[in-house]
Amino acid sequence: MDPASVIGLAGAVAGLADIIARTVMTLSDLRNAYNQSDFKLSALICQLSTLKAALSHIAEMVNTSYGNASSPSTQFCEDLRVSMYGCEAMVSALDTRLAKFHQNETNGLTILGKIEVVLDESTIDEYLSMLNNQTNALQLLLTTLQCQTSLAIDKKLQESSSRRIINQIRDDTSSLVSLYDTASLASTKSTGAQDIATTSPISFSFDSEIVTSRVYQTAMRYQLRVSGNDDGADESDIASSRLGINRRFSFSVHSEKAFDLEDSPSVKPDQGDTNTNPASKIASYPSSTRRETAKIVQSTTFLPRTERSNVSKKILLIGSSESGKSTLIKSLSCAFDPFDEQTRQTYIEEIIENCVETMRLLVIETDIDRVGGDSGLRNECRLLMEDNDDRRASLKMCEGLVGAISSIWQSSEMQMRFDHRRQHQEMYYLPTSSEYFLNSISRLADPNYLPTDSDILRSYCKTSGVCTFEFNSAGRTYNFYDVGGARSQRRKWIELFPKADVFMWTFDICCSGEVSQDHGGDSMEEQLELWEFVVNHHRIDFDANFVVIFTKLDKLTPEAISRLLSMEFFRGYEKDRTDVDMVLDHAAERLATVVRGTRINVSFGRASIATSPTMMAEEAMRTLEQLNPI
Ligand SMILES: Nc1nc2c(ncn2[C@@H]2O[C@H](COP(=O)(O)OP(=O)(O)OP(=O)(O)O)[C@@H](O)[C@H]2O)c(=O)[nH]1
Numbered sequence: 001m002d003p004a005s006v007i008g009l010a011g012a013v014a015g016l017a018d019i020i021a022r023t024v025m026t027l028s029d030l031r032n033a034y035n036q037s038d039f040k041l042s043a044l045i046c047q048l049s050t051l052k053a054a055l056s057h058i059a060e061m062v063n064t065s066y067g068n069a070s071s072p073s074t075q076f077c078e079d080l081r082v083s084m085y086g087c088e089a090m091v092s093a094l095d096t097r098l099a100k101f102h103q104n105e106t107n108g109l110t111i112l113g114k115i116e117v118v119l120d121e122s123t124i125d126e127y128l129s130m131l132n133n134q135t136n137a138l139q140l141l142l143t144t145l146q147c148q149t150s151l152a153i154d155k156k157l158q159e160s161s162s163r164r165i166i167n168q169i170r171d172d173t174s175s176l177v178s179l180y181d182t183a184s185l186a187s188t189k190s191t192g193a194q195d196i197a198t199t200s201p202i203s204f205s206f207d208s209e210i211v212t213s214r215v216y217q218t219a220m221r222y223q224l225r226v227s228g229n230d231d232g233a234d235e236s237d238i239a240s241s242r243l244g245i246n247r248r249f250s251f252s253v254h255s256e257k258a259f260d261l262e263d264s265p266s267v268k269p270d271q272g273d274t275n276t277n278p279a280s281k282i283a284s285y286p287s288s289t290r291r292e293t294a295k296i297v298q299s300t301t302f303l304p305r306t307e308r309s310n311v312s313k314k315i316l317l318i319g320s321s322e323s324g325k326s327t328l329i330k331s332l333s334c335a336f337d338p339f340d341e342q343t344r345q346t347y348i349e350e351i352i353e354n355c356v357e358t359m360r361l362l363v364i365e366t367d368i369d370r371v372g373g374d375s376g377l378r379n380e381c382r383l384l385m386e387d388n389d390d391r392r393a394s395l396k397m398c399e400g401l402v403g404a405i406s407s408i409w410q411s412s413e414m415q416m417r418f419d420h421r422r423q424h425q426e427m428y429y430l431p432t433s434s435e436y437f438l439n440s441i442s443r444l445a446d447p448n449y450l451p452t453d454s455d456i457l458r459s460y461c462k463t464s465g466v467c468t469f470e471f472n473s474a475g476r477t478y479n480f481y482d483v484g485g486a487r488s489q490r491r492k493w494i495e496l497f498p499k500a501d502v503f504m505w506t507f508d509i510c511c512s513g514e515v516s517q518d519h520g521g522d523s524m525e526e527q528l529e530l531w532e533f534v535v536n537h538h539r540i541d542f543d544a545n546f547v548v549i550f551t552k553l554d555k556l557t558p559e560a561i562s563r564l565l566s567m568e569f570f571r572g573y574e575k576d577r578t579d580v581d582m583v584l585d586h587a588a589e590r591l592a593t594v595v596r597g598t599r600i601n602v603s604f605g606r607a608s609i610a611t612s613p614t615m616m617a618e619e620a621m622r623t624l625e626q627l628n629p630i
């Protein structure tokens, strides 16, 4: 990191702390002016003050550590930027709401009553939870600054527990920007780092009290234990953190074209965008899904636009995370207009990311010391774990990394452990296409590598925000809304319920016995709970149309069928277990039993990546078009 950037970053952090200080002052003034103590408001003030103190502390430490061996690393700066962006989004949203309060002063409500209108209880709770996550992230960053070298800082930040904390704030910001106060964000962001840095510092007398307080110190110590000191790390925390893949998305809210989804809030593209990556300029579905899209994006259709019919249907694509929603859209996209070279190129980074992160997860889960120690793979394991963004930015796997991944993957020790996992259903999370990509490692490493259709369909990037895809078929225009299925994303489903004509549910038929990345429990149990919750949700029309698409049929092996049928929910199947059609009919019947609304229309279909994208798309569309009456 060059000196100017580090100093600029420290200045921007300090500036952000000042902006937060102003919000705290506004809130405090409001509270004090009416001499009322609202608990939630006080909690908000307190949480913001803690955040501000953490930011000031970080600015100070970045300044003093610059030039030392532990001067901030690239990973540190990137994570700090993610955190700052999240803080800005929150403060900006709060500011906008408080500004509304000033404008409405004549409406006869008490000041506190007005605050409640502007910031209702559940919103305050959400802010409190997001602020808490931000504080955790900043404490993590502060903790890493205690490391001796910048390499050690990077290592700490790349641990899965650290990634989980940073990914959480990315998700929070993404949700915030997608659904709330998005317009205000652009205006706050227009304050450049330089401007922020030169604003007069606002500090509170209680800042130092917070930094030296027991709560703050305890939280710091906790972070030190979890992230800064492996020996003292809390086992349960590590165990749960292992369930989360350690992803690094290029967090970008600027790269795609924003639009208004009817009455949903839109996001203004940032004028200051300096992203020159051509891939990011393509307003196409595949490129937009591969980023943590912190806004609602519209894709241009890939399909040849025949004459637009005036019958237009909105299809809300939902289902648990990794159940195949985006894959279905990719298959539709590819079936009607094959991916061109430029589009294929944009997937390379994501595919490499999938491959590297899968291997990291495997090394952690299978115990790095034993794999590294017994089979002489210690160096390879170290190389893999130390790999950082810079090396992957070139979009090519460097030779050492490729060698490391294939040596570890092909080692008898790893193969034995992988088979053992499969046979004994060991409970740890691995992405769906792990084996596919690890077996293709040498092909992916080819300098001329261009992803195939199958590679594109197999790659995974958690969807965040709402991605749309439109096409015309059988005289109708279908607008698909693909919303992420991860827990943090599901709140957006409810916002979109009233807009949907059809709910298309991707149901992963063979995830029983697998670990949910979000939940930590059995993926099928989570999926069933979710299905029952949504299909009976009070915001779903009493005569709503549901299309359930059973996905991942290619993984429905005899073992997967017996795992499925041994579940309480699917018990009672007496017919031929080798007959997939009958098994699916049974699953459909069982799913239909939990639908309480008698006029809710549910139809069932299937899709599998193992067929061609065209067949996959046709199956899904056939089921949709059979739905009567849409
Ligand atoms: N083997 C197999 N894998 C599939 C199938 N459908 C999807 N997948 C894989 O499952 C993974 C997740 O698929 P996505 O479509 O991205 O999942 P999603 O439901 O959009 O997930 P979120 O965006 O997190 O909600 C990807 O690696 C896909 O390639 C299938 O039919 N068979």
Ligand SMILES: [Mg+2]
Residues within 6 Å of the ligand: 325, 326, 327, 461, 462, 463, 482, 483, 484, 485
């Ligand atoms: Mg998705």
